[in-house]
Amino acid sequence: MNDTPESDGEMPLNPSEEQHPRPEAETEVAEQPTVDEALAASSPDEATFHAGGALSGRGALSIAAQRRTSVVVLAGAVRSGKSTILASLYERFGRGPVGGHLFAGSRTVPGFERLCHRGRQKSGADRPGMEHTHHAAFPWLHLCVKRAGYSGPPRDLLLADMSGEHFEDLLAGKKEVRDIPELWRADHICLLLDGRNFARAARRAGERQRALDLCSTFLSSGTDLGTRTVLTVVITKWDLIHRAEDDAEEATMATVEELEHLMHREDVPLALVRTAARSVTHEFPLGHGVDDLLNRWTDRPVVQLDHPAPGVSAASRFDDFSRSLAS
């Protein structure tokens, strides 16, 4: 077996380009206690809550407190493809290793199975009313993976299957980033551009504006959620853009360039992943792009300790977190 350690690198805008290693980031922060560990220690008798096969915040924290864990949030509107990406990733593992990674376990296998069931429904995985509220209450899915040939411990991922309504509320000003603990705990934010909307000329402008606004919201949140070290732009349903007859592809990439410009102050290249989880064209296999996403989540360092705390007192932040967990 090869004994190659997992790299800490950034995926460039063009996935075919060489990656830039960031070897020191994870070890620099390894010894410090996290907000999660402190919270988990404050409620040791309520370690894990399950519902519908997913984990509550406290259940997620019990995992984060035990092992070094990367937290991933997929951010996008309702029906933008968030749940489908997670279902597709699990489905790909059900057929074999993904992106050089082995499935090493999951505390939420029943949750993934439910998600796949929703994805197989003809009316679509994110259609409101299909266990939508259920998943909003218990958003966390757990996945443990290990790079093939790597002799170190597996990598734990906590994946937030959050309702798109949270992000709609952010855009509408009904909520702030600090109101959504899953967000300010995230190590990786995947900003989803809905390919179905870019494939339709009439919906392009709205989708472009939504993406720019969401990115701006992250950038102005007082956290580093909108920065290139945390944020990955994910174009979903790329197959629909690809098969559209007009300039859908150019329009999509123009929006990506605008997003890149928003974050122009950084040296790190903007990460972009194109996915076609339920592809309808033969150019892209089912689950196209999810292996790139997984590599991104495991290659990048865990950075949440670098996030500046939202501008409230520590007690209030814990209260916010506790309220979200109790909901």
Add this chain to the structure above:
Amino acid sequence: MTGNRYAILLAGLPESGKTTLIAALWHVLRASATPGSEGIALREHPANREYLYEIERQWLDLIEVDHTNFGEPLELTFPLTVRGREIDLEIPDISGENYGRSWEEGAWLESVSTVSAHAHGLLLLVKSDGVVKPLLLEPDDEEEDSDDEDTGEAPTPYDPAQAPTQAKLCDLIESTETARGAAIPTAVVISAWDLAVAAGLTPDQWLEYQLPLLWQMLVADADERPYAVFGLSAQGGDLNSDEQRAELGRLTDAGQRIIVQQGDDRSSDIVAPLAWLIKQDT
């Protein structure tokens, strides 16, 4: 191992062959003239052996072995010598329905959870011709703007009983290790192996091709959770086939019916998976 006690969690979904394995194991242990792997031999007959004789009789008569225990785990203890050392091997007979129910309802019987918490090794059975494969996500080929309308089709309710075998077994290992608080050495036993032999695969290859999620989980964490894969046919053939039943019936040493395969090695040593597990703890 705790003192002389070694506890095995014999786990598997309904009809995976757990009781048949116990019946054949009991017969071999009590009737065999020579010790099995690791010098394993029965030290003395267990005190409560009525159930063992009942299922052994069915097995000897080439009848499908009934699982009569649908409630609490049935305590079974085999007093053994293993390489000259006295060991009490505990293999509670737990109904597969208990494991199925735990997947469907998300909670184990407290008694099953207790058995798991105190187990030293896991003997995980999966039947070679009983694998439910995962379905694939469907291509998302909705017509333009169809997401603005209700399709009128009621969604199919999720039925956890229909979930893929590999998902249930991965979750079973997760649940066992959660109850135990640590990784557990695991011997995967592919039962009804006689039905899989014709494919020419080793048990490890069969697992990789048929249950890739479980296979990955075992390979990925093999340092923490040692594992081995065995093919096992406790009956030795298809009891629904008159021809095969007649052939099996001609073997006067019923232990010779048994087929055990690890890697490319084939034998009738039904003790081999147990011996491998015990060896991990010594």
